[in-house]
Amino acid sequence: MTADPAPQPGWLDELTDLLGQRVSTAPAVLQQHGKDESYHAAAAPEAVAFVESTHEVAEVVRLCARHHKPVVPFGVGTSLEGHVAALHGGVCLDMSRMQRVLEVNAEDLDCKVEAGVTRKMLNTHIRDTGLFFPIDPGADASLGGMAATGASGTNAVRYGTMRENVIGLTAVLADGSVIETGGRARKSSAGYDLTRLLIGSEGTLGIITEVRLRLHGVPEAISSAVCSFPDMDGAVSTAMMVIQSGIPVARMELLDEVQLDACNRHSGLTYPVQPTIFFEFHGTDASVKEQAERSGELARECGAKDFEWAAAAEHRSRLWAARHDAFYAALALRPGAKGWPTDVAVPISRLAECILETKRDIEETGILAPLVGHVGDGNFHLVLVIDPDDADEMARAEAFNDRLVRRALAMDGTCTGEHGIGYGKMHLLEMEHADLLPAMRAIKQALDPAGLLNPGKIFGMG
Amino acid sequence: MTADPAPQPGWLDELTDLLGQRVSTAPAVLQQHGKDESYHAAAAPEAVAFVESTHEVAEVVRLCARHHKPVVPFGVGTSLEGHVAALHGGVCLDMSRMQRVLEVNAEDLDCKVEAGVTRKMLNTHIRDTGLFFPIDPGADASLGGMAATGASGTNAVRYGTMRENVIGLTAVLADGSVIETGGRARKSSAGYDLTRLLIGSEGTLGIITEVRLRLHGVPEAISSAVCSFPDMDGAVSTAMMVIQSGIPVARMELLDEVQLDACNRHSGLTYPVQPTIFFEFHGTDASVKEQAERSGELARECGAKDFEWAAAAEHRSRLWAARHDAFYAALALRPGAKGWPTDVAVPISRLAECILETKRDIEETGILAPLVGHVGDGNFHLVLVIDPDDADEMARAEAFNDRLVRRALAMDGTCTGEHGIGYGKMHLLEMEHADLLPAMRAIKQALDPAGLLNPGKIFGMG
Numbered sequence: 001m002t003a004d005p006a007p008q009p010g011w012l013d014e015l016t017d018l019l020g021q022r023v024s025t026a027p028a029v030l031q032q033h034g035k036d037e038s039y040h041a042a043a044a045p046e047a048v049a050f051v052e053s054t055h056e057v058a059e060v061v062r063l064c065a066r067h068h069k070p071v072v073p074f075g076v077g078t079s080l081e082g083h084v085a086a087l088h089g090g091v092c093l094d095m096s097r098m099q100r101v102l103e104v105n106a107e108d109l110d111c112k113v114e115a116g117v118t119r120k121m122l123n124t125h126i127r128d129t130g131l132f133f134p135i136d137p138g139a140d141a142s143l144g145g146m147a148a149t150g151a152s153g154t155n156a157v158r159y160g161t162m163r164e165n166v167i168g169l170t171a172v173l174a175d176g177s178v179i180e181t182g183g184r185a186r187k188s189s190a191g192y193d194l195t196r197l198l199i200g201s202e203g204t205l206g207i208i209t210e211v212r213l214r215l216h217g218v219p220e221a222i223s224s225a226v227c228s229f230p231d232m233d234g235a236v237s238t239a240m241m242v243i244q245s246g247i248p249v250a251r252m253e254l255l256d257e258v259q260l261d262a263c264n265r266h267s268g269l270t271y272p273v274q275p276t277i278f279f280e281f282h283g284t285d286a287s288v289k290e291q292a293e294r295s296g297e298l299a300r301e302c303g304a305k306d307f308e309w310a311a312a313a314e315h316r317s318r319l320w321a322a323r324h325d326a327f328y329a330a331l332a333l334r335p336g337a338k339g340w341p342t343d344v345a346v347p348i349s350r351l352a353e354c355i356l357e358t359k360r361d362i363e364e365t366g367i368l369a370p371l372v373g374h375v376g377d378g379n380f381h382l383v384l385v386i387d388p389d390d391a392d393e394m395a396r397a398e399a400f401n402d403r404l405v406r407r408a409l410a411m412d413g414t415c416t417g418e419h420g421i422g423y424g425k426m427h428l429l430e431m432e433h434a435d436l437l438p439a440m441r442a443i444k445q446a447l448d449p450a451g452l453l454n455p456g457k458i459f460g461m462g
Numbered sequence: 463m464t465a466d467p468a469p470q471p472g473w474l475d476e477l478t479d480l481l482g483q484r485v486s487t488a489p490a491v492l493q494q495h496g497k498d499e500s501y502h503a504a505a506a507p508e509a510v511a512f513v514e515s516t517h518e519v520a521e522v523v524r525l526c527a528r529h530h531k532p533v534v535p536f537g538v539g540t541s542l543e544g545h546v547a548a549l550h551g552g553v554c555l556d557m558s559r560m561q562r563v564l565e566v567n568a569e570d571l572d573c574k575v576e577a578g579v580t581r582k583m584l585n586t587h588i589r590d591t592g593l594f595f596p597i598d599p600g601a602d603a604s605l606g607g608m609a610a611t612g613a614s615g616t617n618a619v620r621y622g623t624m625r626e627n628v629i630g631l632t633a634v635l636a637d638g639s640v641i642e643t644g645g646r647a648r649k650s651s652a653g654y655d656l657t658r659l660l661i662g663s664e665g666t667l668g669i670i671t672e673v674r675l676r677l678h679g680v681p682e683a684i685s686s687a688v689c690s691f692p693d694m695d696g697a698v699s700t701a702m703m704v705i706q707s708g709i710p711v712a713r714m715e716l717l718d719e720v721q722l723d724a725c726n727r728h729s730g731l732t733y734p735v736q737p738t739i740f741f742e743f744h745g746t747d748a749s750v751k752e753q754a755e756r757s758g759e760l761a762r763e764c765g766a767k768d769f770e771w772a773a774a775a776e777h778r779s780r781l782w783a784a785r786h787d788a789f790y791a792a793l794a795l796r797p798g799a800k801g802w803p804t805d806v807a808v809p810i811s812r813l814a815e816c817i818l819e820t821k822r823d824i825e826e827t828g829i830l831a832p833l834v835g836h837v838g839d840g841n842f843h844l845v846l847v848i849d850p851d852d853a854d855e856m857a858r859a860e861a862f863n864d865r866l867v868r869r870a871l872a873m874d875g876t877c878t879g880e881h882g883i884g885y886g887k888m889h890l891l892e893m894e895h896a897d898l899l900p901a902m903r904a905i906k907q908a909l910d911p912a913g914l915l916n917p918g919k920i921f922g923m924g
Contacts, residue, residue: 061907107706107811150651161649163658164626179897185807186839187611187623189662189877190881191891192902193919196625200651217708244569246679287749307844345647355916404510414650421653429653437640439909446908447901458653 002458011067012047014089018059022050022097033084035073037139037327039340039388040082045072045092052097054170054209059344061207062176064091064452073203074456075145079342081422083149083202088454090341095144101125101316102210110167110184112212115144120212131215137418138324139172144208150200150380152325156375157243158250158282159216163199170210171198174448182212197443202420203454205447212295219282222250224319225292225309225421226273227299232256232359234303235275236352239375242300244350245399247291252376253279253323256359257369259330266329267322277375278323302313323372330383337368337385342401344408345379345417355380355412358404363401367393379417405431421443421458429459438460471528474509475555475643480521482561484512491823495536495546495554499601499789501802501850502544502886507534507554509919516632516640516671517532520855523637523669526553526914534778534916535665537607538580540599542803543884545611545664546765549918555669557606563587564672572646574674576859577606584675589650593677596621599880600786606670612662616785619705619838620712620744621881625661631671633660636910644674659905664918665826668911681744684712686778687754688735688770689761693719694821696765696813697737701837703760709753715785715836721832723791728791729784740785742778785834787798790833792845798831799847804863806870807841807879816873817842820866825864841879867893891921899924 008016016023024030025047035042046069051057064071070090077084084203086092098114101122105111106129110169113122114314120140123131124336127164129373131150135146137153145151147169152161159165168182181195229235235254239308242249254277261273277299281291296307310316322329331339338438355371373380382404384397405415415421430437437459446450451461470478478485482735485792486492487509497504508531513519526533548554553639560576563584567573568591575584582602599609599615607613609631614623621627630644644650660668691697698718698823704711716739716903717725740759743753758769793801808816817833824831835842838858844866844909846859867877867890877890879882894897899921906913906923913923 058885097756104812106807108809109704109706110809146551150655152649156649160626163655164622173901177897177900179901181895183876183894183897184809184874185870185879186810186842187614187618187807187879188840189614189880189882190876190887191880191898192667193612193625193658193662194898194901197654197905200655202651206653233904240569244571284752290746317571345649347567347570347572347646348648349567376683377649379649408647412646414647414652416651417649418651420651423654432645432652433643435639436638436643436653436656439635439641439656442908443654443659443905446904 005268007191011063011069013048014063015049015060019049019056019065019416024048025257027442030442031307033094034086034340036070036077036079036084038424039100039123040081040083040085041340043085043087045086046089048094049091050094050097050238053175054172057207057209058091058176058178060091062094063178064175065450068450068452070452071207073141073207074141075116077423078139078141079149080419081424083088083420083422085423086346087423095142098209104129105163105184108184110212111215112210113143115209115211116142117257118142119146126135126215129130129143130218132218133213135162135165140446143211143213144435147199147208147211148203149420151345154251154253154374156374157252158248163196165255166195166199167212167214169195169198169208169211171206171208173206174450175208184212186376200420202408202422203445203458205453205455206361213275221283221288224290224316225279225290226271226276226308226310227279227304228272228276229302230273230274231303232356233352236355236375238277238299238304240348240351242295243376245294245298247249247294249279249291249295249376250282250331251278253278253378254373254375255326256371259326259372262329262333262370263322266325266332324334326372327383330385334368334385334442338388340384340386340397341381342404343379343406343417343420344382344413345377346408346411346413348378350411351375351378354407356414357407361400363405365396367397426450426459468608471526471532473849476525477509477511477522478835480525481511481832483718486510494509495556496548498539498541498544498546500886501548501800502545502846505785506548507548508551508557510554512556513560516634519634519669519671520556520638522555523634523636527636527638528913530912530914532914532917533669535606535610535669536864537578538602540601540603541607541611541884543886545882545884545919547885548664557604557794561566566591567646568593570646571677571853572674573677573776575605577671577673578604580604581608588677588890592680594680595675596678597627597908598623604727605673605675608826609661609670609673610663610665611882616713616715616836618836619714620710625658627676628657628673629676631657631660631670633668633670635668637914646674658730662882664884664919666906666919667915669915672904683745683747683750684778685750685754685771685874687740687741688733688781689741689766690734690738690768691764691766692736693765694737695814697739698817698837700739700761700764700766702813704757705838707756709756710758711741711838712744716835716837716842717788718833721788721834722831724791724795725784725788729786729795731748738779783793788834789845790848796830796847800850802846802848802859803843803881804846804866805841805843805881806875806877807839807880808865808870808873808875810840812873813837813840816869816875819869823862823865827864829859830859839879885919888921
């Protein structure tokens, strides 16, 4: 956070007047804030503002409006489609100093946090209440960022996504006004659902500064299981049948043989190199047992040989740590390469077909692309492990990604189950929902007429 | 559907050219379509169009746009805050001929229906699939209307409201364009959540013509129970503890002694005239039994003497029929009077306090106002049984309703848990969310610049 020795432009002087040492134009800080975990080109902001309150966010937004400077919010930078890239420069709002848990209402199963609190911080904070916050996108993302991108993850199949678990938001709009949407009642029909409109709007309609969340009781019993399948068809059929038979599975993660091999190597595991499902069950002792038994039966009907229990907490954490490290495990398969994560979702009845066609396409395209899936939601991810300097390989990867999305759309699916659009999937959103873009643009224009909130994301202004 | 003998205005000629005999200006038809089940003053449209397809809706909307005529959608007219009143005249779109079930995808637990299909029609249509659609606001409302008002009802505590169970919509926007939001994937992060923006927008942002819904497996076992309490405090405390201890109750309906007495008389029941909870449990045989036992224990801890099981289907339907007839039972307490239904919701930890204060207020105000509550959601309803011609009584009722909402807001609640705003609660929405109205108005202005979609509802244009 060094001051620039050259004369500063007026807006930067004003910003420094406002925040003092909490404004940075140090090149390393700027670069770090223009980049997320995607392969997309980074774009550094012109300054980073380390804000500490909703009031300060509002002040910065007003200042930027006066000077016509874009504003890009930044949580911990774990998004995957270039969401934080400052494509048109401007000021990055770093939320990492807004980390207070403002309220925990254990008796009502809700809490309110500042946007910079991460999901793990929250769970640590409430660990003595018997409650937890379930949404788990893998990364220890900030809850503001998770709301802004509509995050979900491994246990959305049971607990829903951020859309079902955010009950209210504090946000700063483009004119610097502060709104509080939703509330503490479990349901309300009071006017337009601005909470859900802001969730998934990726910072383009307002800057989320506080999030009110629904909490859940820590289940009496948790158990996990690992199950290998001789082929992908059997694995996906098992997942379909588990959902269709109404087993309230908490997590059901598919890893193809390529990803399983990568995880074995990266995390020192020794599972058979086959399509594999990691299960987790939550409930009472009796119900967890019943869920696991019924899932095991379905798996065996689909050709699985073993269904290995992991009731011990230690074994379980090792298993899920390996699953969470899948991205890094994939990268380690090809040292020096970069990861291009992508995801689609389809109706669960089309999942086997979609995954099998995609695996054939991977083979024909000749790329390395391990597959993991939140299969209970019909959602799967690939990490294309690529060399960004190889133009031919990049072109093949891009064409592959487009085919992946076309395939999902042809099966009534979506171009992204949970990663969002950012600036990486704008053309694919257009492919999926061209009919919706005029309404989305009209809403953006109405709430941010100068186009200063995270510009260049989700859609172009046409 | 008789033609007017006098020369028709141009817009009505065009409408008749479009729909022929399916346009009505018969006074009785007009009057029926300007009125819902609330006490609010009716306002008849100038014509009723019995549309049969999304395409026809789009044509009518375009025609009305050309002639600057308002458009008001009408399902079955069971809304409760004057939602369907044609306050500025124009054309009522009667959706009752759009009653096709378009798709049932049993393996994916979803379906698509035209907006005029009612919830009971849908459940009859899918009864052989082992699936059902749970949202039950009491009335056999149209699914389009339920989406437009964000309906919920008795089993929202377990299955969520329309917000959680509508996965996509077809809607006609103010310019006559047709959009299809959402899709069949269980989750998506593809752009702004226009599905949730339209849900609860009460026909002011678009005309919903088709609804894609999530279905649920019919539970293996269902059982009900009735439990009387010596006082209201014990009843509400039981409800709180059931939720806080995570029992996945499917319905938990509180009736105060006034309402219980009314139901006894109206439906020929003989329950003790005391605060009473009707429970319903869904699950496997074992889990239903466990849920009922745990709930029974909590009830006894709170002073309940009996916890009467009603596992027999016949007994159960009689019980819930009585609950559903609560409104008519309330009216029957004072022949010739009208019912003014109202609802609020508060965090469940404040529910006992809110209900007890409200009951004191009812007594002091000297009005007849039986209480029923979806207490698992912290949501309760009153029917003010009033004589609309008695100006003094109306003034007292109005002041009471305002106090009710102020009390709920002071306890972090909302001015309506599920009835919506219509034109009856506009001043109360302003009381709750004045900070949100500029953004809501901006969105309305952006999507309906001429202000022709159900004008005069939710908020004024300021």
